Amino acid sequence: MNLLLLSNSTSDAGYLTHALPWVREWAAHHDTSGDALFVPYAGVTRTWDAYEALVAEALAPLGLRVRSVHQLADPVAAVQGARHVLVGGGNTFALLRSLRATGLLEAIGARVRSGEASYLGWSAGSNVACPTICTTNDMPIADPGGFDALGLVPVQINAHYTDAHPPGHRGETREQRLREFTTLNPGMPVLGLPEGTGLRVRGGRSQVLGAAGARRFHGNLAPQWLAEGPLESL
Amino acid sequence: MNLLLLSNSTSDAGYLTHALPWVREWAAHHDTSGDALFVPYAGVTRTWDAYEALVAEALAPLGLRVRSVHQLADPVAAVQGARHVLVGGGNTFALLRSLRATGLLEAIGARVRSGEASYLGWSAGSNVACPTICTTNDMPIADPGGFDALGLVPVQINAHYTDAHPPGHRGETREQRLREFTTLNPGMPVLGLPEGTGLRVRGGRSQVLGAAGARRFHGNLAPQWLAEGPLESL
Numbered sequence: 001m002n003l004l005l006l007s008n009s010t011s012d013a014g015y016l017t018h019a020l021p022w023v024r025e026w027a028a029h030h031d032t033s034g035d036a037l038f039v040p041y042a043g044v045t046r047t048w049d050a051y052e053a054l055v056a057e058a059l060a061p062l063g064l065r066v067r068s069v070h071q072l073a074d075p076v077a078a079v080q081g082a083r084h085v086l087v088g089g090g091n092t093f094a095l096l097r098s099l100r101a102t103g104l105l106e107a108i109g110a111r112v113r114s115g116e117a118s119y120l121g122w123s124a125g126s127n128v129a130c131p132t133i134c135t136t137n138d139m140p141i142a143d144p145g146g147f148d149a150l151g152l153v154p155v156q157i158n159a160h161y162t163d164a165h166p167p168g169h170r171g172e173t174r175e176q177r178l179r180e181f182t183t184l185n186p187g188m189p190v191l192g193l194p195e196g197t198g199l200r201v202r203g204g205r206s207q208v209l210g211a212a213g214a215r216r217f218h219g220n221l222a223p224q225w226l227a228e229g230p231l232e233s234l
Numbered sequence: 235m236n237l238l239l240l241s242n243s244t245s246d247a248g249y250l251t252h253a254l255p256w257v258r259e260w261a262a263h264h265d266t267s268g269d270a271l272f273v274p275y276a277g278v279t280r281t282w283d284a285y286e287a288l289v290a291e292a293l294a295p296l297g298l299r300v301r302s303v304h305q306l307a308d309p310v311a312a313v314q315g316a317r318h319v320l321v322g323g324g325n326t327f328a329l330l331r332s333l334r335a336t337g338l339l340e341a342i343g344a345r346v347r348s349g350e351a352s353y354l355g356w357s358a359g360s361n362v363a364c365p366t367i368c369t370t371n372d373m374p375i376a377d378p379g380g381f382d383a384l385g386l387v388p389v390q391i392n393a394h395y396t397d398a399h400p401p402g403h404r405g406e407t408r409e410q411r412l413r414e415f416t417t418l419n420p421g422m423p424v425l426g427l428p429e430g431t432g433l434r435v436r437g438g439r440s441q442v443l444g445a446a447g448a449r450r451f452h453g454n455l456a457p458q459w460l461a462e463g464p465l466e467s468l
Contacts, residue, residue, distance in 0.1 A: 044418060045413055133374065135373060136373070138406070159405070164400035164403065166399075169429065
């Protein structure tokens with residue numbers, strides 16, 4: 001498998017700009033002459049047309065020709081022939097609901113697992129690459145018909161990971177929320193990916209991308225920071 | 235119906251301390267000599283025994299005798315005879331899953347709707363009083379088997395409502411998240427309850443409690459602040 005799972009899309013430099021070198025390296029795994037299929041379903045307050053245009057413009061410097069599945073008569077068939085699948089951020093619940101309803105959940109999973117397509121996700125698109133969406137930060141605005149997701153990696157990702165906590169706020173910190181998850185799911189590790197970071201998986205090798213590293217939670221173990229670079233295992 | 239739905243439990247003054255005057259007024263609606271049944275299922279990283287003790291101590295000054303349903307052989311029967319039902323905060327998904335699995339979701343809904351029991355919830359306990367849990371801030375660490383909840387009020391509550399946004403954070407603001415909800419659910423209003431506030435419902439009358447007021451979202455309308463005091467309608 002060839003995966004690039006980013007924490008976030010936006011930065012002061014522009015949409016996906018911070019990640020372009022990583023996306024370039026990821027895309028070169030396959031011939032980039034065909035359509036790069038984009039899944040816009042996580043977009044709720046932007047139109048899917050606008051979302052497609054945003055991503056197409058962001059990735060144009062790499063020579064990727066972005067085409068959104070919402071424009072296609074048969075998205076499943078398109079996935080079955082795709083070399084590059086891009087799944088954008090937004091609301092994870094809305095995304096998973098649509099992936100399930102359209103049959104793309106199964107189609108993307110099979111295609112990417114076979115190695116014939118590469119997978120790029122950011123934010124919600126990284127969440128659905130995990131076994132479940134149980135570590136999303138998003139609001140459950142739509143029932144996704146079950147929390148099981150693509151399961152492309154054997155860990156849960158928490159995107160936009162932060163230790164910050166607004167003064168006076170009495171809600172849970174991110175670490176408290178993730179400890180609730182690891183309490184109920186002691187066998188499943190979680191990678192908290194701060195802004196500007198990502199997880200790169202190529203074949204059996206994985207690495208953390210981005211200077212901020214990643215925060216790993218697992219069962220009752222003390223959380224630990226993983227530095228940018230190769231991981232011994234996921 | 236007699237409901238008190240709080241945003242939060244903790245404050246510098248102590249557990250539930252800021253809300254004691256409101257709880258006192260709420261409790262006086264019924265004879266307080268029996269057990270006040272406590273539902274601890276939202277607690278994930280604290281034990282239910284410890285949670286019961288915490289709440290019992292907090293409410294002792296009001297003369298409420300707190301008993302947690304996890305101690306009882308037949309929680310449904312206990313609810314069917316209860317005058318006061320307390321549902322504590324923690325993780326909304328874990329709470330709803332257990333409410334559904336134990337039959338308490340139906341039992342509490344019926345008992346409170348009949349007017350024979352009063353309902354006090356805070357944080358997750360306020361979320362489950364709404365039609366669905368679709369406006370919780372919590373992480374979906376457990377599949378609740380559907381998002382439908384008690385439906386005691388015709389609005390969605392967003393507890394711990396805040397405008398704050400940590401600097402550098404690229405995830406959604408709370409307002410963005412709630413606008414995603416109102417985009418998909420234009421007919422359902424949302425009340426954002428800041429820390430230290432609550433919603434009081436008695437019969438057909440409702441009021442916002444707490445100086446910070448409440449933030450109302452509805453469809454495409456501009457969000458508005460509601461001041462502390464009576465509401466014309468929910």
